[in-house]
Amino acid sequence: MSLRYALLGLTAAFPSTGYELARIFDRSLDYAWHASHSQIYPELKRLSDEGLVEVVGEGARNSKSFAATAAGRQVLREWLVETEPVRKVRDESSLRLFLTSLLEPADRLTVLRRELAHLEAHMEELDRLAKETASRATPSAFASMIDLGQRVMPVTRGWLLDAIAQAESGLPDALT
Amino acid sequence: MSLRYALLGLTAAFPSTGYELARIFDRSLDYAWHASHSQIYPELKRLSDEGLVEVVGEGARNSKSFAATAAGRQVLREWLVETEPVRKVRDESSLRLFLTSLLEPADRLTVLRRELAHLEAHMEELDRLAKETASRATPSAFASMIDLGQRVMPVTRGWLLDAIAQAESGLPDALT
DNA sequence: CCTTGACATGTAAAACTCGACATGTCAATT
DNA sequence: AATTGACATGTCGAGTTTTACATGTCAAGG
Known part of the structure; x- marks a missing residue:
């Protein structure tokens, strides 16, 4: 469930393609939350279907840039501010x-x-x-x-x- | 896959019931690896079927104490010594x-x-x-x-x- | 004696995650 | 012109994890 918030956050900060997001997870987020592209692409699709992210540009090689929508930012904010943190670390x-x-x-x-x-x-x-x-x-x-x-x-x-x-x-x- | 090694390690250190193991995860291991009883009991059963742990005592309230067998310790040792560590943190x-x-x-x-x-x-x-x-x-x-x-x-x-x-x-x- | 709460073990369905497979684009080198 | 390697997106089956349901024991206190 946290993956979607990670994706909302990243795409809220700057529009990204699935590939770029996978790179970010690999290089910078890996010691906080790991995710591979096979999870990222389907989740982006779901978020898109729910109107929480949207395609804001298409680049070379069929790449699509996603950005969090206002609704997406709101969902992220609510989760961060209103959900009690749980500690279920896996390391x-x-x-x-x-x-x-x-x-x-x-x-x-x-x-x-x-x-x-x-x-x-x-x-x-x-x-x-x-x-x-x-x-x-x-x-x-x-x-x-x-x-x-x-x-x-x-x-x-x-x-x-x-x-x-x-x-x-x-x-x-x-x-x- | 790591859960089984956690269980092998704990039961190798001292015989424990599933309940006690769940307690240990909750109180001491939660910032390393989280697991709940609904995962622990079935995994203990599997380990037991594979001969990696064995029942070494029965206590009150149908409780059973498990301890890692020699084979179980060996499997744990091999994993620790021979497997390359991977970093797939979820926190x-x-x-x-x-x-x-x-x-x-x-x-x-x-x-x-x-x-x-x-x-x-x-x-x-x-x-x-x-x-x-x-x-x-x-x-x-x-x-x-x-x-x-x-x-x-x-x-x-x-x-x-x-x-x-x-x-x-x-x-x-x-x-x- | 009855209730409460900690002890104790399990199952099943749903959700999530992983690893492998699959496909194709594009730029640079050979 | 062909090859290579990074870029880029996706699916699928197997395995792992969560959440909720389900059952029962035992000790202490009212």
Whole structure:
């Protein structure tokens, strides 16, 4: 149900094609809400049928730009302002980190190091995105989410480093 | 697909009934992976049919305690060690925070303040859980996840406070 | 004894999500 | 002229998740 609000928000901020929306999810929204094109296109169609978004332009290769209508913006506003937030997070990485503590040190290290590599790759990606966003006058929605990511990820990274250090010190084979 | 690994991990750490598992998801795992009892019971049955968990005791009110079998632990280990992590996060709160930047300051404040209240409630809950966990010798898996939460949440809180301050200063009606 | 509330387990239909398949456009290189 | 790769949109079946329904136990208090 949240997908539709994500799409309403993005198309309210700037008209986008389904393809562009999929790109945005992939590059900027993936740590908040993941969606693939096979979900995005049908949902755009539904939103369009309900008059919450409309086609505002057609480009090359049969592409269509969608923008949220007044009704769509209203629906989005109501959801944001009036719905109680629910916490039903699904984050495989967090789950992995939790479960990793059940492994023996050697395996644990393997998993923690891979998670660290992933996180660091993501952090670099975010930094690139931050620079990009800073140069062109992109909507501030991204800027503040990037900022949140840049604040949170180093903390997670610190935790991972600590966990790795602990696993290393607890490694029975470390000295053999 | 992650649910089964969560269940394998929890039942590997200590035998649990479906009810207890649902409680754990609700209280400790909800910011990593959410699942409700209507998913947990059928999945336990499947795991049991596949020999990955087994009934290790029966208690009052028809309750059954499950524990991961050797095969179950092996399946869990393989998943953790050999599967590349994927990032397909679904977190409604993060999405809300992102979308909130599209609202006008007054509405934005409403939403941000509610998110802040939720976060602070969650932080208190975590603190309670931390004390509880510290007193009895609960498996360290929880302790380290609680630690992660206690590191990350204050950062998110700081971001929220900044966003609120910014929305307040940008409020056109603030001085009227 | 009766009621309430926490404990405890399940099912089924509807909704949502994923991965694979399918099709086609357009620009740049070879 | 043909190939390649990014652009672009879609569908379908299988699998996952949610919401609502459904049933029953047990302890404590009135």
